[in-house]
Amino acid sequence: MSQKIIVFGEILLRLSPPNHLKVFKSKTFEAHYGGAEANVGASLALMGCDVNVVTALPQNELGASAESEMLSYNMKTNIIRQGERIGIYYFEQGASERPGRVIYDRNNSSFSLLKKGMIDWKSIFKEAKWFHWSGITPALSQDLADVCEEALIIASEMGLTISADLNYRPTLWNYGKKANEIMPNLIQYCDVLLGGIDDSENCLAIQTNEEDSFETVYKNWQDKHPKLKTIVSTLRYDANASSNTIGAVLWNNSKLYRAKEYKISHIIDRIGAGDAFMAGLIYGLIKLPEEPQKTVEYALAASCLKHSIAGDINLASAEDITALMNGSTGGRVIR
Incomplete structure (x- = not known):
C-alpha cells in the first residue's frame, strides 16, 4: 500500500508491575513504549503501510530508545527534540472483577511543550494521503489543541483524508477547558471518526437520549459535521478485566454495518485494543474503500487479536487479522 500516512501524538513510556501486582507494592516494572497515535501508526506499518509518526522527545537515552522502538516497526519519524523528559504512564493490569488502572506522569514532557509554528506541517504532509490524530492531544493543553488545529487546517487544505479517535480521557482535561468546548472545532475537519455514543455530549456537545439508535446519533453528528463520511463505534459487553x-x-452512506462479535477470555493486555481497531479501520478504508462490511470486520478482528498481545502495540500482521476475520479461530498451533 503506497499511501503515505501521518500520525501525530505523544510517545509514552509505559511501566507496568509484573504478574498483576499492584503499583504500590511492586518493586519492578516492565517497560513498553506506546501512545494512542503511535500505536495506530506502528500497527499500520506492520501491515505494510508507509507511516510517519510526528512527535517530540527529549535529546537523551530515553528519547533515543523511544525513537528506536518506533523505527523497529518500520515507521519513519519526524521528531522535535526539546525538553528533558518523556511522558510516562503506569498501568496496573486488572484481573477478574478488579479493574485495570492508569496513573499518568506526563506533565512538562517534551511533547507537552509543543506550540504552533514548531512543526513544518506543509513539508510533512507533502505526498501524504492520510492524517490521523486523537482527542488525547488537545486534552493536554490549549497549546496542543492549537497545534492540532494548525495541522488539521493544513491537512484539509492539502486534501488529505483525516481520521480521529475521540479517545475521551476525563482525567486529562484539566487546563480549564472541557472536551466539548474544544473538540467540535477540531472534528469539523475530519472525514472518519471513531467514538462511542456516550462520547456525544462529553466530546461533541451533541445531546442524546437513552432510546436513540446508532443511526439517529450518527445522523446528528453528520448534520453538525458534514465533512464526516464514516463514523465507527466499538462495543463491549459482559466485561470484566479478564473477559x-x-x-x-460502522456508519457509511446512511447505512449501518455491524461486525460479528468476539468473546475474549483470558485477556493478556487490552491497552491499545482501540488503537488496533483504528489501524484496522484505516487499513480497510484504504484497501477496501467500497466494502464497509469487510472493513469493520477487519478492524474488529485486529482489536480482538490485540487482547492477546502484551504491550501497547498490536503485533498481528495483515495475514493474521485476515485469517481470524475469515474464521480461523480456536487457538490451534500453526505448523
Whole structure:
C-alpha cells in the first residue's frame, strides 16, 4: 500500500508491575513504549503501510530508545527534540472483577511543550494521503489543541483524508477547558471518526437520549459535521478485566454495518485494543474503500487479536487479522 500516512501524538513510556501486582507494592516494572497515535501508526506499518509518526522527545537515552522502538516497526519519524523528559504512564493490569488502572506522569514532557509554528506541517504532509490524530492531544493543553488545529487546517487544505479517535480521557482535561468546548472545532475537519455514543455530549456537545439508535446519533453528528463520511463505534459487553465480548458498528452512506462479535477470555493486555481497531479501520478504508462490511470486520478482528498481545502495540500482521476475520479461530498451533 503506497499511501503515505501521518500520525501525530505523544510517545509514552509505559511501566507496568509484573504478574498483576499492584503499583504500590511492586518493586519492578516492565517497560513498553506506546501512545494512542503511535500505536495506530506502528500497527499500520506492520501491515505494510508507509507511516510517519510526528512527535517530540527529549535529546537523551530515553528519547533515543523511544525513537528506536518506533523505527523497529518500520515507521519513519519526524521528531522535535526539546525538553528533558518523556511522558510516562503506569498501568496496573486488572484481573477478574478488579479493574485495570492508569496513573499518568506526563506533565512538562517534551511533547507537552509543543506550540504552533514548531512543526513544518506543509513539508510533512507533502505526498501524504492520510492524517490521523486523537482527542488525547488537545486534552493536554490549549497549546496542543492549537497545534492540532494548525495541522488539521493544513491537512484539509492539502486534501488529505483525516481520521480521529475521540479517545475521551476525563482525567486529562484539566487546563480549564472541557472536551466539548474544544473538540467540535477540531472534528469539523475530519472525514472518519471513531467514538462511542456516550462520547456525544462529553466530546461533541451533541445531546442524546437513552432510546436513540446508532443511526439517529450518527445522523446528528453528520448534520453538525458534514465533512464526516464514516463514523465507527466499538462495543463491549459482559466485561470484566479478564473477559470481554466485543463488537463494532460502522456508519457509511446512511447505512449501518455491524461486525460479528468476539468473546475474549483470558485477556493478556487490552491497552491499545482501540488503537488496533483504528489501524484496522484505516487499513480497510484504504484497501477496501467500497466494502464497509469487510472493513469493520477487519478492524474488529485486529482489536480482538490485540487482547492477546502484551504491550501497547498490536503485533498481528495483515495475514493474521485476515485469517481470524475469515474464521480461523480456536487457538490451534500453526505448523
